[in-house]
Amino acid sequence: MNCPAFERTPPVRQAGAALVVAMLVFALCTALIVAMKGEFTRLYQRTANTFLSEQAYAYLRGAEELAAVALLVDYDQDAEQEAPRDDLDELWAQPTAPYALDEGGWLQGSLQDLQGRFNINSLADPALGEGRYTPAQMQFIRLLQALDEVAVSEQEARSITAAVADWLDGDDQPGLDGAENDYYFSRTPSHRAGNRPMASVSELLAVAYMTPEIYNALRPYVTVWPQVPESLNIHTAPAPVLRTINSDGDFSPLPESDAEALVSYRQESGFTDLDDFFASPVFDGKRDSVQGMKSLLGQQSSYFLLSAQVQVADRNARLYSVLQRRNRSVVALARASGSL
Secondary structure, rough: OOOOOOOOOOOHHHHHHHHHHHHHHHHHHHHHHHHHHHHHHHHHHHHHHHHHHHHHHHHHHHHHHHHHHHHHHHHHHHHOOOOOOOOOHHHHHOOOOEOOOOOEEEEEEEEEEEEEHHEEHHHHOOOOEEEEOHHHHHHHHHHOOOOOOOOOOOOOHHHHHHHHHHHOOOOOOOOOOOOHHHHHOOOOOOOOOOOOOOOOOHHHHHOOOOOHHHHHHHHHEEEEEOOOOOEEOOOOOOOHHHHOOOOOOOOOOOOHHHHHHHHHHHHOOOOOOOHHOOHHHOOOHHHHOOOHHHHOEEEOOEEEEEEEEEEOOOOEEEEEEEEEEEOOEEEEEEOOOOOO
16 A cells, blocks of 8 residues: 655745845844954054154164263363363264165254353342342343344343242242232233243243233243252353343443454364453443343253154154263263244
8 A cells, every 4th residue: 555655845934034144143143243343453553553663763872872982082182182172063963864764764963052042940030129220131131132032122031031030039029020929820821930940941921911922933942940040051042042142231232243253263163262252343332331241141051952763664763862971971861842
């Protein structure tokens, strides 16, 4: 007896559900792969950025080491001289061309003498009395009036000088034309006076009566290093700073032509010492009235500013280092990627 044959019908509904599940799993895997790829790309980019940043910083620190070598070579050469001095003809002061890096890019650096600039922290000395100023304060009043890019009157220069002196001193008593906490509390936003030496030239922007225009014109000629001011180097000071060297009671800067004459003679022959400097015809009739200024001047420098720049993989980085040279050693007192 033959039994009837039964044919199985395909599980259409089950097959369709399995296909949907498979498609969902495939879509989920695709989404995970895309997400993982995006995360991997971001991780790779962060790692590459970190590597390039560290590589750039290593090159910049290398420039700092080279600058230290140049300063030590100069130190050894000066030690052999009867009257050592630091001037713009020495190795450390020479301009350098960009140095090509093996993997592409370049490195460049330059050294500037910070003692060829006016030290803002020297204004902390108290004035000699109402309407009287220290030699350093007189010098700063002249410097403000000597700026080319902006016109500053004598009265404005006195007010800014007094305000900076008040910012630096340790008390809350404003001097003549100065400003202390009462003034700064009335400003928006309000803040206190520093009442300490400045750590950065940019602090000048917080001082009363200072404007961005005056600050930008003044910045190349001033420094806050060293924190305890040392002498101004007559061999490296630029013309606007040389214009601050005038008779003790004269608020006006030297004429621009006189400063240019000093720079020209310095480039051609150079000054042998301070006496030779003041023997210049520029100071005819003034030599007996510059005694206060003489105490602020010198011929050697211990503080320098390195400005280094590197390009690695089309990325630029900068380093500014304040270097102190003393007793045949060079140390970095401060480092920053911005101005110091």
